[in-house]
Amino acid sequence: MKKITVLLIISVAFLCACNSNKWIRKTVAKQNKFIATLEQHQVEDEIVHKKYNHPIKIDLADFKRLMEDLRYIEQAGFIGEDKENAIFQTVEIDRLAPVLADALAKADDSQRIRFTSFNQGKAFIFSVSRETEGVMFVEPDGRLNIAFHLINSEIDPIESSPPNPGISRVDPLKIKSSDMTIIPTRYTELFTFETGKQAPMWIVANLETLKETADSEQISIVDVKKNAPPAAASAPKNTKTKTEKATPAQASETMLQKDIKNKLKYLKELLDEGLISEKDYDVKKMELLDKLD
Numbered sequence: 249m250k251k252i253t254v255l256l257i258i259s260v261a262f263l264c265a266c267n268s269n270k271w272i273r274k275t276v277a278k279q280n281k282f283i284a285t286l287e288q289h290q291v292e293d294e295i296v297h298k299k300y301n302h303p304i305k306i307d308l309a310d311f312k313r314l315m316e317d318l319r320y321i322e323q324a325g326f327i328g329e330d331k332e333n334a335i336f337q338t339v340e341i342d343r344l345a346p347v348l349a350d351a352l353a354k355a356d357d358s359q360r361i362r363f364t365s366f367n368q369g370k371a372f373i374f375s376v377s378r379e380t381e382g383v384m385f386v387e388p389d390g391r392l393n394i395a396f397h398l399i400n401s402e403i404d405p406i407e408s409s410p411p412n413p414g415i416s417r418v419d420p421l422k423i424k425s426s427d428m429t430i431i432p433t434r435y436t437e438l439f440t441f442e443t444g445k446q447a448p449m450w451i452v453a454n455l456e457t458l459k460e461t462a463d464s465e466q467i468s469i470v471d472v473k474k475n476a477p478p479a480a481a482s483a484p485k486n487t488k489t490k491t492e493k494a495t496p497a498q499a500s501e502t503m504l505q506k507d508i509k510n511k512l513k514y515l516k517e518l519l520d521e522g523l524i525s526e527k528d529y530d531v532k533k534m535e536l537l538d539k540l541d
Contacts, residue, residue: 298357320429
């Protein structure tokens, strides 16, 4: 009897603690492939103001570039080799980036964004459903934080529907070890805890450097095009085989730039979906760029 009483007291205390310390979530967008919510921390019925730099507007093109560059290394253990993969597929970026950018523009200084995205990944024979979940917020100094709880985690096919990310109790900011590690870029770095240890699934992005990186690459594409020699300039005017084919020199700046970007994006999509290898991607990318010389 005494044991039952003690268990009841512990249960009641646990429930009270959960009710006094929780995250309040508001759904801002939900489809069958993703969900995004605004969440704020509540302790004893009081909202904890985190002083995030919200609302904030981030250029959609820059935001997509950030998501495209997010990659991670998955440790394979003793038998296999470590694998480098993209966190988001191209189709995920196209549907999720506008939603997350809009959520950041609507959030206040106490709200962070929690998101979950579902995709189809390649398995040994059949494709499998996968889930990526995390939170994001912008610090007062203007740096964008993205911390993941799950990255392309396979969903049990027995489940009738994907898990509801709105009821997740895991705080990605508290994950200190994982068999996955996000790869830093020129404008991102892994978050470092006070102990000096890096968080493997928590990345911090410098938005100013991100903007500079995106702008410099945009300028580079235009410069390469401008310096490209007019391949058709020396061709005889009465040569039909030459005049029937469009060359980069004959195309306008806008059309050429759009064509280059579309081809590079298509190659990136093939790589992300595992349809081509990293080596094939690099070779085809160089072949495309060589055409501009």
